[in-house]
Amino acid sequence: MATDSWAQAVDEQEAAAESVNVNLRNIRTNSSGAAAKSEVDGNNKTSDDDDKEDKAAQSLLNKLIRSNLVNTTNQVEVLQRIQTLRFNSVKSFEELRLKPQLLQGVYGMGFNRPSKIQETALPMMLAEPPQNLIAQSQSGTGKTAAFVLAMLSHVDPNNKYPQCLCVSPTYELALQTGKVIEQMGKHYPEVKLVYAIRGNKSGMKLQEQIVIGTPGTMLDWCTKFKFIDPKKIKVFVLDEADVMIATQGHQDQSIRIQRMLPKNCQMLLFSATFEESVWNFAQRIVPDPNIIKLKREEETLDTIKQYYVLCNCKEEKFQALCNIYGAITIAQAMIFCHTRKTAGWLAGELSREGHQVALLSGEMQVEQRAAVIERFRDGKEKVLVTTNVCARGIDVEQVSVVINFDLPVDKDGNPDNETYLHRIGRTGRFGKRGLAINMVDSKMSMNILNRIQEHFNKKIEKLNTDDLDEIEKIAS
Numbered sequence: 001m002a003t004d005s006w007a008q009a010v011d012e013q014e015a016a017a018e019s020v021n022v023n024l025r026n027i028r029t030n031s032s033g034a035a036a037k038s039e040v041d042g043n044n045k046t047s048d049d050d051d052k053e054d055k056a057a058q059s060l061l062n063k064l065i066r067s068n069l070v071n072t073t074n075q076v077e078v079l080q081r082i083q084t085l086r087f088n089s090v091k092s093f094e095e096l097r098l099k100p101q102l103l104q105g106v107y108g109m110g111f112n113r114p115s116k117i118q119e120t121a122l123p124m125m126l127a128e129p130p131q132n133l134i135a136q137s138q139s140g141t142g143k144t145a146a147f148v149l150a151m152l153s154h155v156d157p158n159n160k161y162p163q164c165l166c167v168s169p170t171y172e173l174a175l176q177t178g179k180v181i182e183q184m185g186k187h188y189p190e191v192k193l194v195y196a197i198r199g200n201k202s203g204m205k206l207q208e209q210i211v212i213g214t215p216g217t218m219l220d221w222c223t224k225f226k227f228i229d230p231k232k233i234k235v236f237v238l239d240e241a242d243v244m245i246a247t248q249g250h251q252d253q254s255i256r257i258q259r260m261l262p263k264n265c266q267m268l269l270f271s272a273t274f275e276e277s278v279w280n281f282a283q284r285i286v287p288d289p290n291i292i293k294l295k296r297e298e299e300t301l302d303t304i305k306q307y308y309v310l311c312n313c314k315e316e317k318f319q320a321l322c323n324i325y326g327a328i329t330i331a332q333a334m335i336f337c338h339t340r341k342t343a344g345w346l347a348g349e350l351s352r353e354g355h356q357v358a359l360l361s362g363e364m365q366v367e368q369r370a371a372v373i374e375r376f377r378d379g380k381e382k383v384l385v386t387t388n389v390c391a392r393g394i395d396v397e398q399v400s401v402v403i404n405f406d407l408p409v410d411k412d413g414n415p416d417n418e419t420y421l422h423r424i425g426r427t428g429r430f431g432k433r434g435l436a437i438n439m440v441d442s443k444m445s446m447n448i449l450n451r452i453q454e455h456f457n458k459k460i461e462k463l464n465t466d467d468l469d470e471i472e473k474i475a476s
């Protein structure tokens with residue numbers, strides 16, 4: 001019973017998690033395969049011929065990288081709900097028996113084969129009767145595409161009312177997921193989408209089958225404005241699910257929406273990270289969940305090389321950054337700061353050095369933020385300086401370097417491992433190579449870095465930014 005079990009779980013959140021009756025088996029899955037080329041170097045070809053050559057080479061490389069990604073083997077735990085229900089993973093989109101319009105949409109996006117998370121999750125999500133799923137897979141491995149395909153497959157286009165709700169933590173992410181829905185549903189025009197985001201006052205009974213939005217507005221549309229009849233919802237997706245159900249995240253609103261949904265509504269929870277307590281909570285609130293969970297050592301992608309640089313102050317960190325830019329050509333970079341103030345200062349310094357810089361932080365209007373992301377996505381600015389507001393989900397293929405100008409810490413000053421993983425996951429998208437560089441400026445931040453290394457059991461190498469050869473080497 002979806003509603004009751006959620007409510008009960010919230011009330012008893014501190015209680016021990018019940019053991020789930022599951023069948024545990026290990027399968028081969030996603031995706032840390034070595035990719036074929038450094039993406040750190042940008043391409044500055046000048047002649048048309050060079051351009052053509054470059055595009056052909058890039059396209060071939062993309063194919064190689066992607067096939068590497070889908071073939072690589074790691075281990076995850078797949079826990080299926082009932083032992084008699086077996087969901088075999090698929091090796092092609094055809095095997096999923098998608099509607100032809102959707103298959104056309106998938107191929108139109110250039111997806112030749114499902115990624116590992118898609119291979120495993122899609123058969124569960126598309127099964128009849130609908131299955132609930134809590135799924136973890138590394139950043140940039142195709143989770144969004146997976147749940148979008150599930151939503152598009154489940155809607156009945158003849159019914160002109162909302163049937164799927166997808167909730168994202170931020171406005172930018174909701175817009176980005178909406179774009180994926182639009183692209184994948186390009187040949188399925190009967191299915192319509194509406195954004196439940198601040199400022200968008202639909203004002204009448206909705207005709208659209210899919211509603212995507214942020215939690216507060218989605219809740220208002222279900223309760224205050226009654227644009228959505230929650231009883232008619234068939235699929236409920238929580239993107240970045242860990243933050244959507246965390247007490248310090250959007251738990252309250254997510255729960256209030258979920259409580260209104262019918263018992264047979266399919267619940268799909270996706271994220272690259274689930275801290276242990278949140279994971280336990282997820283299992284309590286989702287009735288009879290199927291589970292795809294990464295082992296800790298598989299959470300980081302080997303395609304993202306991680307380094308740290310020792311400095312003494314923010315000015316030295318800035319100098320190190322300039323040295324890095326002096327040594328390698330960076331296609332696009334995202335730089336994360338702890339505070340808006342540091343982000344503003346850094347953006348100013350970088351602009352003075354002649355960089356095309358965009359600044360994005362939490363106090364900006366949501367429309368402004370979306371516009372900044374859009375310009376960055378289009379390559380109008382090459383550097384995006386930001387805070388944690390942009391740590392999750394943003395998918396810009398050209399980001400070849402992520403810099404943690406400040407390491408991510410929680411409000412108590414402890415390492416924020418989940419945010420670290422999301423931040424560095426802005427590079428190395430879908431099997432590409434990426435570079436993550438951490439700036440360490442005190443004993444305290446060295447301690448944070450060590451704890452992050454321990455947490456993921458992954459060595460972060462030291463980089464001397466005074467040595468240009470050394471910087472060049474890591475990018476090659």
Ligand SMILES: Nc1ncnc2c1ncn2[C@@H]1O[C@H](COP(=O)(O)OP(=O)(O)OP(=O)(O)O)[C@@H](O)[C@H]1O
Nearest residue numbers: 111113114115139140141142143144145393395430
């Ligand atoms: N089967 C596929 N074949 C080729 N490209 C794909 C496939 N699935 C997804 N992609 C592409 O890979 C990129 C990353 O996918 P997506 O944004 O869905 O990852 P994600 O797992 O949701 O990432 P995050 O954890 O950061 O939110 C996107 O640009 C998407 O278009």
